Amino acid sequence: MTTVTSPLAGRAIGLAAVPDPVFSGAMVGPGTAIDPVRAESEAVAPVDGVIVSLHPHAYVVVDAEGHGVLTHLGIDTVQLGGEGFELLVAKGDTVRRGQAVVRWNPADVEAAGKSPVCPVVALEATADALAEVREDGEVRTGDALFGWQ
Template identity: 85%
Template sequence: MTTVTSPLAGRAIGLAAVPDPVFSGAMVGPGTAIDPVRERSTAVAPVDGVVVSLHPHAFVVVDSQGHGVLVHLGIDTVQLNGEGFELLVDKGDTVARGQEIVRWDPAAVEAAGKSPICPVVALEATADALSELREDSDLKTGDTLFAWQ
């Protein structure tokens, strides 16, 4: 089993509340979403693993069991072309849970007209593979978001 922890502080709101049909419909995979605190912060690795995909607005870490966890920083933030995001690791790096991955500012994302809501998705998972899913609670960075069988 893999425990997936929160890459950010904020409020768990569940995927259904994400203002994007691809995420809210769980088309990418099951998981939850975080409405982040509106201050400059750093998104951290939700699991120990390897960074297999890295963009200013999103990253994927795959753990030793092959579980890939997508962290998407805001909605439609790809349209910001990396502005306001700072990468702190490289694709291919091995990272530890809690290690800093991307520095960003959710308030600046919101000011640019984008949603700062952050889906955290279990890639290639079925909904019944997840348990202890947080969908309505305050979170500190590192709190458990869900368990993945």
């Protein structure tokens, strides 16, 4: 089983609470979401693997088992055109769990009128493939969010 850990610190709120129907309806895949601490921080890799997709507002890491984990930094943040996000790795890089991927400030995202809530999604998975999904409570960077069989 792959353990997916939190890419940032904040409060787990579950996908159903994400203010976007694509994520809240789990159309992208099952998982959870984090309402992040409002301070400049680094979003990190939630698993060991390869960065297969990298944008200022979102990235996907695929682990050795082929599991792709999407971390989406805020909602509708693609509309910010990369403003306020600093990429710390490149597409194709191999990363370790906990390695910094993007530097950003959720408070700046909120000030720009966007939600800073961050979905963490198991791509191409079914809900029953996940176990022990965190949907509430405070989380630190690196805390377990869910297991993926």
